[in-house]
Amino acid sequence: MKTKISRTLGTIAIAASLAISVNAQDAVEIAKKAHLNYYYAANDGLAEVSMKIVDSKGNERNRRFSMLRMDEADGGDQKYYTYFYEPSDVQRMTFMVHKSAAGNDKRWIYVPAVDLIKPIAADDKNSSFVGSDFTYEDVSGRLWTEDNHTLTGEAKLNDRDVFILESKPIKPYKGFSRRVSYIDKELYLPLKEEFYDGKDKLERVLTAEKIETIDNIPTVTERKMQNLQKNRYTVVSFTSIKYDLGVKADLFTERYLKTPPREYIK
């Protein structure tokens, strides 16, 4: 009797540990797949982005810009080029990021009023992107290898089947202590992400408001980031999306900051 019980317990233990490792495997896979779909769609891409920032008092601020992206390799280095149209006084301002998978990103900004290019620091990835509720990292992505992932369950979200994934930074990180992602099982895109702060209080919630298929690529074309603690939010919508334009790498150099590439930027 006694042996039978211990044998049974042993079997359960082995099964459980197997399940955990399978789970961990799955979790990392899911995280990676979702990351690549979300941040590395096609080899390059262009979109016109409208951003609406709404503060706690309901005041609205708008920004409009074109964003050009080129991947060197999936999950590897990337280059971003941003050209601002609005607010009108910053029209012709441009902004460039060389994102490095190894971790030392570079950023430059061109200030037309004084005709000056200035490199700006990229150490703090958690800082706000153009004053919105998105951080730089939310825009260009945080590599899945920087966090430990656990599959904590499955559920339905807006009638879609989702994996629930919990990610914790491997190295202590100011941006969040815990992130819970709801990843569409079919599209492998995050429909919702919850960011918890250092005190494990829910701080920000990212939601995919609209998903469209463009050039056969499912794309989140409207995203909303809410900051629950500051009671404000930002909505970005992407239009005129184009993929695989064959953008060349030399476009992402200082020269083009002053004179935008007319074939992409109107």
Add this chain to the structure above:
Amino acid sequence: MKERIVGFAIKFPWVVIGITALITIFFALQFPKIKIDTDPENMLPADSEVRLFDHQTKEDFGLSDFIAVGVVSEENAFTPDLLNRIYAITDEIKNIEGVIVDDILAPSEVDDIKQGEGGVLIIEPLMSGEISTPEEARYILARIKENPILRGKLASDDGKAIALFIPIESKSMSHRIAGEIKEITKKYGKDEVYHIAGLPVAEDSFGAEMFTQMVYSAPAAFLIIFLLMFAFFRNFRVVMVPMLVAIVTVIWSMGLLILTGNTVHIMSSMIPIFLIPIAVLNSIHIISEFHDRFSKYKHKDATIRHTIGELFLPLLFTSLTTIAGFASLATTPIPPVQVFGIFVAFGVLVSWALSLTLNPAIGILIPDAALRNFGRSDDKHGVMSKILHRIRDYSWKRSGAIIVTAVIVAVVSGVGLSMLEINDNPVKWFKKSHPIRQADIVMNQHLAGTYMNYLVVDAGEPEAIKRPEVQKYIESLQRDLEKDPIVGATTGVTDVVKKVRYELFGADSAQMFIPKTADEVGQMLFMFEMSGGDPEDLFKFVTSDYDRANLWVQLRDGDNKAVSRVVERAEQYLRDNPPPTGIQAHWAGLPYINIEWQKQMVSGMRTSFLSTFVIVLIMMVILFRSIRWGLISMLPLTLTVMAIYAFIGFIGKPYDMPVAVLSALTLGLSIDFAIHFIERFKMNFRRNPDFKEAYHEIFEGTGRAIFRNIIVIAIGFVPMTFSNLVPYVTVGTFFLAIMLVSGMVTLFLLPAIMKQYHRSLFAVKKTVVNHEKVAAN
């Protein structure tokens, strides 16, 4: 009527006592519902324009009230050890409930815009982790000095002082949070000194300490008054009666105040302190009279009837004048002062009613045996009487000299009054030795100031703040304001623009100017947001649609006088330098609110005082049925008010909120002695129309009652003068001064005038008396 009331009280003492007890229990049951409010902001009605604008400004620019924490090390505050400990302190402060973590200003919390390697623009915390070398510490100080947004605010240029600004969700939390911060600094502190300052802490702590004061000073005054009365009358049971009347009066008034939903404010917390002496004053006259007559009548019933009959009119009028004095406060535009005035007036009414009902009711129940020796001691040969007789003879002989002296005192007082300076500062409600005052002194010596005012520049339309002419106007306004010695720093959106421009051009100070186009201004501000600057930091200086800018004007001095000067300076500048079209400027901030309510208080108190003066004069004319006597009876009051306020003017004590409100008390109390003195004098004279005899008579019973009152009230409030809180000291001193001055004027000047002019004053009266006699016949 009076006979009927007293008769009832004597016939059915237990009914009177029972009803009084029931009402008292009812009011006492209200006490647990007490609501406390110590916010001086409530000196202005909640819907006053100044307050509404202040709240709107705080909301529009995301501003909060803050606690200023100062760290001072006379050698050098910028050492790795101290900075690391301040880092740890800041980290712990973040965990305190009610602290707005995002808006803390501290080396580890504020962003610095600077040049990184290869000319990279960086915005990152001034101190992003623990440091280990003196060079790093020096570098942090250098960065603060190079940043117009932080300079002077976060550290003194000599590096001896560091300030942390801790924003809090509500002013009413500041006393608690300041206490928790103190604990944290104790844990980490070494040789350096920590200070906690700022108006919210001062205001909230005052409230907290005020109630501790109340717990001590009211009972202390009560005890001393009791002991002095016992010394005079030597009968425990008799002396208990007025004390009981005082307690019941306080319970009814405070109970009604709480029942009607009023909050106990700095002012209303003083109601008991005001009511105790007023209630006791009436009783001393009653007991004195009873004491003097008891040996004559030897019958309680008759003595009580006689006493009340004799004192009814004076008691009615002294109560009416006091009620008028306090009720007039209801006409001031300051809600807490109104509440204070109304409920003290109510208390005076209660104490008057009780002294006619409860007093005789309890008096009749005191067994005759207990009164066997009461009144037997012959007062006429006591020390008190000896002094009174000297005064009597002196006033008689030197009546002319006394009148001349009074005139001189009045003239000199006029000079003192002209020296009165209107000023107030809630921080100065604490004595100089108090930690809050010390913090205020030290921090304002080293840093840009602990008082924050805001000047909102409204340009009328969106984006207008970005216009270079508007930016330049704000900048030159800043430079002008900074010329005032108490303006420690001004910070505005202009400083952000210039600082970004300076860093954009590789820390080139030649480039640190306001751009020439609105686009460039916009791009500089966008740069700030692009390079990691927190937009919420920016929007503390400007609205997000750029129609209004908020200039932080940091002051080293919170005296209303000083703040008014800065406000006036800004107005002058706007007049002399007409701003670009459509621009208006308005002030917000706690120091500004304080000067606004002071303005209202000063004008309100003036009207209330002058109107009460006239009302009291009319009452006196009615009481004495003579304009001349009415005017004479006003002399002690007038001279007392003049002398006390002149003294305040001479010693340079500011005319502040407590001093202003005390004019009502002075008015209400200073007339009392004169009423008793003149009314009883005339009564004596009517009975026996011999001036000299009446003159002698007044210095017996009435003179002793006045004398006892002077002693009891003046000494009873001496403990208050040892308080840590200046308003309490002021109130205690006022009681002393009112009693001494009005007592002296009553005992010297009134007899002197009567003696000097008795032929005319009493000749007229005589005929009236004769008429009455004829009529009676």
